[in-house]
Amino acid sequence: MVVRDAREVSGMQPDIDAAAAATAATGRDGGADTEVVIALRGVERVYRSGHLDYLALRGVDLTVDAGEMVAIAGPSGSGKSTVLNIMTGIDRPTSGSVTVGGRELDSMSEDELAVWRGEHVGIVFQFFQLLPTLTALENTMLPLDFARRGSVEERLTTANERLELVGLGDRVDRFPSELSGGEQQRVAIARAMACDPLLLVADEPTGNLDSETASAMLDVLQSVNRTGTTVVYVTHDVTLGARAGRVVTLRDGVVVDDGR
Numbered sequence: 344m345v346v347r348d349a350r351e352v353s354g355m356q357p358d359i360d361a362a363a364a365a366t367a368a369t370g371r372d373g374g375a376d377t378e379v380v381i382a383l384r385g386v387e388r389v390y391r392s393g394h395l396d397y398l399a400l401r402g403v404d405l406t407v408d409a410g411e412m413v414a415i416a417g418p419s420g421s422g423k424s425t426v427l428n429i430m431t432g433i434d435r436p437t438s439g440s441v442t443v444g445g446r447e448l449d450s451m452s453e454d455e456l457a458v459w460r461g462e463h464v465g466i467v468f469q470f471f472q473l474l475p476t477l478t479a480l481e482n483t484m485l486p487l488d489f490a491r492r493g494s495v496e497e498r499l500t501t502a503n504e505r506l507e508l509v510g511l512g513d514r515v516d517r518f519p520s521e522l523s524g525g526e527q528q529r530v531a532i533a534r535a536m537a538c539d540p541l542l543l544v545a546d547e548p549t550g551n552l553d554s555e556t557a558s559a560m561l562d563v564l565q566s567v568n569r570t571g572t573t574v575v576y577v578t579h580d581v582t583l584g585a586r587a588g589r590v591v592t593l594r595d596g597v598v599v600d601d602g603r
């Protein structure tokens with residue numbers, strides 16, 4: 344299959360599509376475990392609807408170190424998704440600064456951000472966003488194809504390795520419709536990991552899964568984290584949050600517990 348544009352791979356908003364699909368990469372930046380990967384400073388986000396302004400984030404300060412596994416928790420509407428989208432440059436703060444992997448996202452253009460995101464961030468969505476006409480292996484290869492990374496043989500090898508990592512080594516030739524919800528989400532994680540991102544983010548990755556499958560999904564995120572990838576995920580569920588090394592709690596657009 345020839346994909347000319349990242350947004351052909353799913354039915355979501357174009358900017359989200361690009362983020363999901365274009366996980367192209369040149370590899371992790373490396374560095375010591377104490378290296379700061381994410382730094383949000385005084386981040387505010389105002390949503391304007393009609394003549395009303397709504398301050399969704401009211402000065403968020405948050406740092407995440409390389410190799411951490413962080414859960415973002417808090418009630419509905421507290422700003423979890425907004426924080427996650429700001430970390431990946433999908434959304435921009437109204438004020439404050441955002442530095443990820445040493446890059447100041449605020450100073451980058453949309454095009455620069457899209458390229459940067461493709462190289463350094465893997466994103467997992469609640470609704471998997473797999474292409475139904477491609478097998479698990481082909482879905483996992485997509486970001487490598489976009490990045491034209493390596494030869495086709497190398498892409499196949501990498502995609503197979505990522506599917507092994509998420510425990511689907513024996514199901515690489517299945518189509519999404521032939522996989523359970525939990526397995527589809529694991530393919531989505533394998534795809535997000537295809538290009539060896541610095542940072543893997545997931546917004547409610549277990550929101551559509553029963554509790555047992557959700558717990559197995561956290562096992563997968565933990566094994567991804569053990570490979571050295573920084574993982575940040577949003578969850579409502581206290582038990583699933585506790586599986587992270589650190590839980591950051593938001594309330595009304597501020598960090599009320601930094602988890603450190």
Ligand SMILES: Nc1ncnc2c1ncn2[C@@H]1O[C@H](COP(=O)(O)OP(=O)(O)OP(=O)(O)O)[C@@H](O)[C@H]1O
Pocket residue numbers: 390391392397399417418419420421422423424425426
């Ligand atoms: N595009 C938008 N326009 C106006 N308000 C918005 C918009 N997006 C989010 N908000 C508001 O900003 C606040 C934070 O939203 P956000 O989606 O970050 O919350 P959340 O913690 O992820 O909630 P949930 O757990 O329900 O997903 C909410 O009060 C929401 O209504």
Ligand SMILES: [Mg+2]
Pocket residue numbers: 423424425546
């Ligand atoms: Mg949300």
